[in-house]
Amino acid sequence: MTSDKINIDTLVVGAGQAGVAMSEHLTKLGIPHLVLEKNRIAEAWRTGRWDSLVANGPAWHDRFPGMAFTGVDPDGFVPKEQIADYFAAYADKFNAPIRTGVEVKRVQRNLGRPGFSIETSEGIIEANHVVAATGPFQRPVIPAIAPQDPRITQLHSAHYRNPQQLPTGAVLVVGAGSSGVQIADELRRAGKQVYLSVGAHDRPPRSYRNRDFCWWLGVLGLWDAAVSQPGKEHVTIAVTGAHGGYTVDFRELAHEGVTLVGLTRSFQDGSVTFAADLKENIARGDENYLELLDAADAYIARNGLDLPEEPTARHILPDPECITDPILQLNLSAAGITSIIWATGYTVDYGWLKVDAFDDRGKPQHQRGVSSEPGVYFLGLPWLSRRGSTFIWGVWHDAKYIADHIATQRSYWQYRDAGQR
Helix, strand or coil: CCCCCCCEEEEEEEECHHHHHHHHHHHHCCCCCCEEEEECCCCHHHCCCCCCCCCCCCCCCCCCCCCCCCCCCCCCCCCEEEEEEEHHHHHHHHHCCCCEEEEEEEECCCCCCCCCCEEEEEEEEEEEEECCCCCCCCEEECCCCCCCCCEEEEEEEEHHCCCHCCCEEEEEEECCCCCHHHHHHHHCCCCCCCCECCCCCCCCCCEEECCHHHHHHCCCCCCCCCCCCCCCCCCECEEEEEHHCCCCCHHHHHHHCCEECCCCCEECCCCCEEEHHHHHHHHHHHHHHHCCCCCCHHHHHHHCCCCCHHHHHCCCCCCCCCHCCCEEEEECCCCEEEEEEEECCECCCCCCCEECCCCCCCCCHHHHHEEEECCCECCCCCCCCHHHHHHHHHHHHHHHHCCCCHHHHHHCCCCCCCCCC
């Protein structure tokens, strides 16, 4: 980057998995482009996750089609640092035009001429197309109910690193998706007393009948589901690749010492109140789990596959006391809780994108990533085109669709009528 104005056909903002995939497809199509990243390539994998994080899908599945992970069991789960190194190496493979350490501050449409003007930390760029490849994990969300108590250490899961980071005492983990479950289990293994607040969730088996759940979702066509089921738009998925990968079982966690509670409702006068929905949430997670087992069994029978039966997968542990007699209110001090981990997700932040591509709630308006603002594209968002859109392989396929769309638009602009020819 220089102080001189740069003109480029397509600007890609972000060099995580989405930006690298986008660059590969643009390169294959011969479309001049530039990728800007304010940190390092795949920085979120390095510093936006806890120390022990591994991929939630096996190495054979969670990768781009053009390159496998090296030195890793294909059925294993890749550590976060190696995932970041993978994307950096993948970008080197096709000499991706990525500029790191450059922040995009503002994008606005030009008036009376095509394209966009982009203000960056190192100058102005003019581009005909802009791809927002910053992904869904942009701004950690801590609910407004969080207590204003200086005696309690509070961290979002994005800022949690390891158990040694927390003070002595018990921990309340709010949120039982993949992040919350893994952090709660890590804290339990480190000797912490843990309370885990469990809301609505899906709970797929880690594997069943010698096949990972990623394989099952693939052959059953569930990765390609175009829309989420009504009422499940914000349901989290409890799955983990930690410790070689295992099926998340909330009853087992409870029998091992984690105290389960329902959805966190409010904090007042040093106490926290929970909804009386724990048993219902656990039951619905069980339904989701058993539905996938049923679908897998039917698929095996229909296709005559020789896969070993696994009757123990349907064994449900007895309900622990925290489910049969749930805690609805807890005094933080009396329980010895000195820390709260908020595993409550993220929201997007497109404050830099000053274009007409958002609805009244600030949510991107798009069809498969092609936004309502001509020339602007979104990549890496949940359900961008299918259930698998936020997985590594899914974002690669979404990027191909967007690159093809850009190529088509370029062909229209390059048309010349008889008089111009």
